[in-house]
Amino acid sequence: MDATVLPSRSNPLILRLRHGPDLDAGDRALLADMARVKRSLDPQQDIVRAGDVAAGVHLILEGFAFRYKIIDDGQRQIIGLLLPGDFCDLQSIVLGPSDHYIAALTPCIVADIPQEQVDSLVFRDSRLARALWWATLVDESILREWLASMGQRPADKRIAHLFCELLLRQQLVGAAGERDCPLPLTQPMLADILGITTIHVSRILRDLRLAGLIQLKDRRLYIPNVARLRSFCDFDPAYLHLVRMPDPDAVEEAARTGP
Amino acid sequence: MDATVLPSRSNPLILRLRHGPDLDAGDRALLADMARVKRSLDPQQDIVRAGDVAAGVHLILEGFAFRYKIIDDGQRQIIGLLLPGDFCDLQSIVLGPSDHYIAALTPCIVADIPQEQVDSLVFRDSRLARALWWATLVDESILREWLASMGQRPADKRIAHLFCELLLRQQLVGAAGERDCPLPLTQPMLADILGITTIHVSRILRDLRLAGLIQLKDRRLYIPNVARLRSFCDFDPAYLHLVRMPDPDAVEEAARTGP
DNA sequence: CGCAGAGTTGAACACCTTCAATGCCCGTGG
DNA sequence: CCACGGGCATTGAAGGTGTTCAACTCTGCG
Numbered sequence: 086m087d088a089t090v091l092p093s094r095s096n097p098l099i100l101r102l103r104h105g106p107d108l109d110a111g112d113r114a115l116l117a118d119m120a121r122v123k124r125s126l127d128p129q130q131d132i133v134r135a136g137d138v139a140a141g142v143h144l145i146l147e148g149f150a151f152r153y154k155i156i157d158d159g160q161r162q163i164i165g166l167l168l169p170g171d172f173c174d175l176q177s178i179v180l181g182p183s184d185h186y187i188a189a190l191t192p193c194i195v196a197d198i199p200q201e202q203v204d205s206l207v208f209r210d211s212r213l214a215r216a217l218w219w220a221t222l223v224d225e226s227i228l229r230e231w232l233a234s235m236g237q238r239p240a241d242k243r244i245a246h247l248f249c250e251l252l253l254r255q256q257l258v259g260a261a262g263e264r265d266c267p268l269p270l271t272q273p274m275l276a277d278i279l280g281i282t283t284i285h286v287s288r289i290l291r292d293l294r295l296a297g298l299i300q301l302k303d304r305r306l307y308i309p310n311v312a313r314l315r316s317f318c319d320f321d322p323a324y325l326h327l328v329r330m331p332d333p334d335a336v337e338e339a340a341r342t343g344p
Numbered sequence: 345m346d347a348t349v350l351p352s353r354s355n356p357l358i359l360r361l362r363h364g365p366d367l368d369a370g371d372r373a374l375l376a377d378m379a380r381v382k383r384s385l386d387p388q389q390d391i392v393r394a395g396d397v398a399a400g401v402h403l404i405l406e407g408f409a410f411r412y413k414i415i416d417d418g419q420r421q422i423i424g425l426l427l428p429g430d431f432c433d434l435q436s437i438v439l440g441p442s443d444h445y446i447a448a449l450t451p452c453i454v455a456d457i458p459q460e461q462v463d464s465l466v467f468r469d470s471r472l473a474r475a476l477w478w479a480t481l482v483d484e485s486i487l488r489e490w491l492a493s494m495g496q497r498p499a500d501k502r503i504a505h506l507f508c509e510l511l512l513r514q515q516l517v518g519a520a521g522e523r524d525c526p527l528p529l530t531q532p533m534l535a536d537i538l539g540i541t542t543i544h545v546s547r548i549l550r551d552l553r554l555a556g557l558i559q560l561k562d563r564r565l566y567i568p569n570v571a572r573l574r575s576f577c578d579f580d581p582a583y584l585h586l587v588r589m590p591d592p593d594a595v596e597e598a599a600r601t602g603p
Numbered sequence: 604c605g606c607a608g609a610g611t612t613g614a615a616c617a618c619c620t621t622c623a624a625t626g627c628c629c630g631t632g633g
Numbered sequence: 634c635c636a637c638g639g640g641c642a643t644t645g646a647a648g649g650t651g652t653t654c655a656a657c658t659c660t661g662c663g
Contacts, residue, residue, distance in 0.1 A: 235494040
């Protein structure tokens with residue numbers, strides 16, 4: 086694998102961006118310059134590990150790589166394929182520690198781009214731009230978790246996982262108590278979220294109710310024992326990328342005053 | 345639904361960002377100012393339609409909303425839930441026309457933020473920042489399509505859809521011909537992408553082969569009739585957000601010279 | 604009142620999994 | 634050199650999760 090065989094005109098990032106926003110020659114030169122430091126990787130070699138704080142951003146120049154998550158300590162769900170011209174972990178400049186793994190699928194050549202270089206290019210001095218990008222990247226991270234859930238979890242754990250997520254996300258904005266939150270979802274809605282039929286949703290909710298894991302009343306979700314529900318569905322909130330966990334006082338206050 | 349009941353301290357965007365990057369009082373004031381123009385929405389009312397070019401960015405202040413895709417002209421897959429403090433379509437400032445729908449689930453209050461206001465805040469004058477954000481947002485869009493595929497398509501159409509995507513994405517970077525491309529995925533890999541077992545992957549590939557839809561040889565995918573495979577799995581490349589479709593000349597050249 | 608949509612339950616069926624067995628290719632080591 | 638092991642690929646048979654079809658109740662609403 087000799088990276089020098091790449092003629093500059095076929096830098097895959099620049100090829101790919103021909104289908105995206107307009108760039109001028111100066112922009113392209115800057116991008117080409119970012120991809121200066123190259124590295125070869127063998128198949129199955131990890132590029133990013135979940136929990137890693139990235140030292141740099143990686144760009145695929147040649148070969149295939151893939152993103153994946155590990156569910157329930159074993160089952161792997163591949164949640165993306167990375168082709169030449171794709172960034173592996175542009176998110177890391179905003180999100181911090183990765184919530185998933187990335188590994189080479191074929192022999193790869195990747196560019197290692199220093200974090201600061203991208204950071205200064207993108208944000209200059211705007212904290213606000215970073216905050217807004219953070220918001221979209223958390224969305225994307227939730228989407229990855231949903232995809233992994235859809236691929237690897239049976240329907241009952243999928244719905245339990247969704248409930249854990251909704252409780253926590255509503256706590257973040259003070260809309261939920263410690264063990265309960267609004268749940269304005271009808272069963273046909275839940276079916277379309279989970280990719281199953283309404284009939285099956287009904288049966289699963291009955292089973293979860295009978296197992297004492299949840300209670301539903303008046304479009305509200307009660308979770309008698311949050312820890313138990315979380316362990317039932319292997320819920321790990323890391324994918325929500327919360328710098329600070331929800332403030333228990335705020336949550337309690339919300340519980341007292343109501344939504 | 346009276347928006348004025350919201351005390352400023354409980355602006356849900358600001359509450360949510362307490363768990364994200366640090367902001368100072370000035371930043372928070374800017375954000376609060378963005379959410380000045382409010383609007384009430386009834387349940388089931390669309391906020392964004394697929395194909396729409398957004399006039400503004402929408403932020404949920406109260407209520408639930410949801411993202412969804414329509415597969416095969418009918419089946420709905422919900423691909424995200426939007427809670428107070430969540431942006432609906434921050435992507436639109438980069439991606440242009442939406443690839444999915446967003447609708448109110450409960451009565452909602454949303455803020456309408458003019459496109460230019462966010463745009464100037466985020467990008468100032470950096471085309472490059474826009475290009476990099478574009479790249480991550482296309483990733484996110486692919487993820488949405490995968491989730492919808494996982495939820496609503498049977499495994500044979502799911503795999504066909506993946507193949508259509510991989511052909512096109514490789515054409516974009518000149519790594520594929522008109523009807524064939526590298527496919528360095530083993531069946532166990534495909535299984536982990538599709539969320540099924542390797543055994544079932546084997547059977548489906550056999551069926552697709554027997555139907556004359558695909559050929560596999562030497563880790564390469566041949567598609568005798570791309571239009572036929574696309575219609576089989578209802579493939580619509582809109583979710584890749586290509587400003588320009590791949591140049592047929594470039595693809596032909598790649599086909600001649602090989603990868 | 605009648606109707607539309609939510610929710611529930613039963614029975615038959617289908618898609619996909621699990622278990623089991625076999626053949627293939629290829630790199631490794633006796 | 635050939636035997637062995639490991640991962641990939643394929644096929645059959647049995648079983649389970651989730652679907653389809655159908656019937657029924659309940660609620661809210663014009």
